[in-house]
Amino acid sequence: MRIPAILAALAFTTLAPAAPLLAKVKLAASTPAAGAKAKSPKTVTLTFSEKVNPAKATAAIIMTAMPGMPNHGEMPIRNFTPSWSADGKTLTLTLKKPLPTGTYDLRWQAAGADGQAMSGKVSFDVG
Template sequence: MRFAAFLAALTLSSGFPCALLAHVELAASTPVAGTAAKAPREIALTFNQPVDQMAAAASIVMTAMPGVPNHGEMVIRNFTASWSEDSQTMTLTLRKPLPAGTYEIRWQAAAGDGHPMSGTFGFDVP
């Protein structure tokens, strides 16, 4: 009887619950982090698992502009966010293409474990 209980506990602790406790991470992005993109109108963030849409947010920040030394950070607000049916991809659709500059995408999200995670990635627009 003890052995059966031990096996049941071992089985439960070795698979299914681990998936529930995994933290959300950014799995992919478009534009790809660290690359150059020609005036994108969409930015896609794909996570490693479904995300709680109410606990997720993203911002677009221009961190540098060509020919403008000491350019301060400028938050870009002219976009709308939408989600894929599986709640794994957030798409930021811009009203106008991004002008030349260096950009940082800042995101925060939580998944099944409820633990909030955050991160950033950057790209350039030539």
Template sequence: MRFPALAAAILAVAAVPATALAHPKLLSATPAANSAVAKPTSIALTFSEDLVAPLSGIDLVMTGMPGMANHQPMPIKGITAKAKGKTMTVALPRPLPTGTYQLTWHAVAADQHRIEGSYSFTVR
């Protein structure tokens, strides 16, 4: 008698679309992770799923500056990430100065699960 109930439960789980269980994944980034770029004026991250704009964002911190050995991390203020569809972008108020940066992002898609990640890049 338990077998039909178990079989029904397994079929119900198998019938759930895979996309409903998936989380967004970062597919590409500009500037890319571990890259060296010339004074970017924008940042763009592309994900595998449409994002919930108010729940997704980017933080940017300058972690190193040429000629300053003991440079303290400096958060880049005044940037706002905008998400539309699968892409999150930041228009920087001015080109980033030479140095190293840590970009931290968080993204929420329709499944309402927050994922996050970070990577570094260098401005030359």
């Protein structure tokens, strides 16, 4: 069951205190948000809790399901261009074509000031 895990993740994000110095980097926000249903997004963003090292950051958009395909498997979406905000906290993935209807995992890895690579994922739907 996925919804309680998503709610727990949201609660954690909301209740987490301000990051102390050299805290592990974590995801502060994303668009689409975890559990959201988006309409044909053409950009996907990840905002981290602190400035991250762009050279050590990765992001992948994986389509995990789509209507009418029971055994879809994992399908990486590669037609995007990454760019960073001036403050180094937000990564924007600009897609050449809007995401089609389906279910997606947005997987990330990033390291902040402490150099430790952290990772996570955001699951959302498009339709």
